Amino acid sequence: MITSFPPFLIFFIGAALVTVTQGRTRSAVLLAVPVLGALNLMQLADGLQFQIQLFDYTLTLVRVDKLSFLFGLLFHIATLLGIIFALHTDDKLESTSGLIYAGSALGAVFAGDMITLFIFWEVLAVSSAFVILARRTEKSLRAAMRYLIIQVTSGVILLAGVLIWTYQTGSIEFGYIGLDGLASWLIFLAIGIKCCFPFLHNWLTDAYPEASPTGTVFLSAFTTKVAVYALARAFPGTELLVYIGATMAMFPIFFAVIENDLRRVLAYSLINQVGFMVVGIGIGTALAINGAISHAFNDVIFKGLLFMSMGAVLYRTGKINGSDLGGLYKSMPWTTTFCIVGAASISAFPLFSGFVSKSMVMSAALEEGYPIVWLALLFASAGVFHHAGIKIPFFAFFAHDSGIRTKEAPLNMLIAMGIAATLSIFTGVYPWFLYDLLPMPVDYQPYTAAHVLTQMQILLFSALAFVWLQKKGLYPPELPGINIDVEWIYRKALPAVAVWLVSLGAHFRIGSLARVQRWLERTFNQIYRHHGPHGIFARTWATGSAALWTTVMLALYLLFYFSGQMENLLVGF
DSSP, X not given: OOOOOOHHHHHHHHHHHXXXXXHHHHHHHHHHHHHHHHHHHHHOOSEXXXXXXXXXXXXXXXXXXXXXXXHHHHHXXXXXXXXXXXXXXXXXXXXXXXXXXXXXXXXXXXXXXXXHHHHHHHHHHHHHHHHHHTTOSHHHHHHHHHHHHHHHHHHHHHHHHHHHHHHHHSOOBXXXXXXXXXXXXXXXXXXXXXXXXXXXXXXXXXXXXXXXXXXXXXXXXXXXXXHHHHHHHHOTTOTHHHHHHHHHHHHHHXXXXXXXXXXXXXXXXXXXHHHHHHHHHHHOSHHHHHHHHHHHHXXXXXXXXXXXXXXXHHHXXXXXXXXXXXXXXGTOHHHHHHHHHHHHHHTTOTTSHHHHHHHHHHHHHHHTTOHHHHHHHHHHHHHHIIIIIIHHHHHHHSSSOOOOOOOOOOHHHHHHHHHHHHHHHHHHHOTHHHHTTSSSOOOOOSOOHHHHHXXXXXXXXXXXXXXXXXXXXXXXXXXXXXXXXXXHIXXXXXXXXXXXXXXXXXXXXXXXXXXXXXXXXXHHHHHHHHHSTTSGGGOOOOHHHHHHHHHHHHHHHHHHHXXXXXXXXXXXX
């Protein structure tokens, strides 16, 4: 009998070892962590394990079922790819925080209760902020601070919801919650922040592109997928998610098309793909849930591949704006090939991974009577082909020749990209291996004539539209600039309002102080006027004169008094 451990523990121990090792030993430790973690994962039996009694509640550190196992396996694969991709670097901060980040993601998806979920939720936030900080630039510092504030806020909202939920139900079990009452809405909002719901999404597009070429690969894999897992666990079948997800799938397209920073394009694309997953969870049927979970699995692989290809470009050229790149296929042919595989996968070309999962969600939308949502997803599919399937490889490796001649990406980067590309093709060609891992039985055939024909029509007309817009000069050009999104509110508007309020308060404070000062001056002047050296109360009066006037006044008083008495006596007679 092989002893098993909580999946996160191996990653945390590995992070501690990374801090005291260096060189090849550190690389060996890094590679060993996801491998040993995967072996440990295979030994975990279904059910509740590693329970701890805390006061009147039982914390469940590990709950294994098909849903948590699939995400656990996915996170091990993503960690291995990220580590291989980063082997050429020797950044202890990024390596350590990356392992803690991955470990906390595992802790969250295997958590059997909401208190354990909250703990890993916060560790996930802090460790990922250090991944951003590891780039050590002024921009990454500012982005990491904004990111941390938003992520910790999500955790505080989650804790408030958990406390109210526990008080109302007496249970801390992390299972189906549904939207019913304040507690459930708070938990829903906390997950929505991490899931990049509309208007809550800019922490991702603000921070991810500021991480290092290797750090962004880690970031793309965990936070949003933990949120997708949490939605699938707590809110399946919540119809509101259908419309939220459809909005998420559409609005990033407009920003991605005009964005110049190609890693920021991929950040918007990440939100777009999460939108498909949210729609599937909201529909809530077996087909829809399976489609959402399988698309999350595929997205981590092909989106990681695209971030790796752009990371390799940034590493070799020091540039990532589409306006600065072009013609790199001559210097980086392997990276170009792997990027095209990632682009084909995210665009859902037949025989690539995106096709076998995205079509499940769209089919479920039609089957359950959401034709408008299906049209929205159809539009989103065409849009993602534009900004990720065409724009990324075209402007980075083709388009105009920028004149940049550089080396191919390092071998470890090529190996990581090669593995991700192979997995993307394998899943697309033989999806039943992934289907067997899904939480519900799969009765779905992706390669029907209708599915293939519909998707190929979308891709063909999208490509024709891109070419026509390019030829007519109507496609948004790749130009340096700043695109205003919702983040403008907390990056510019709110700080400006805060400064204005502070200055306004200072103005009122100064005005109030001036008024008080003037009143005090008038008061002191009056006191001085009467009690000063020349005031009326400070004069010296002669005592004799005072006695004389007192005698006169007394005499007059007595005269009037006795006159009155005499009058009374005469009236009496």
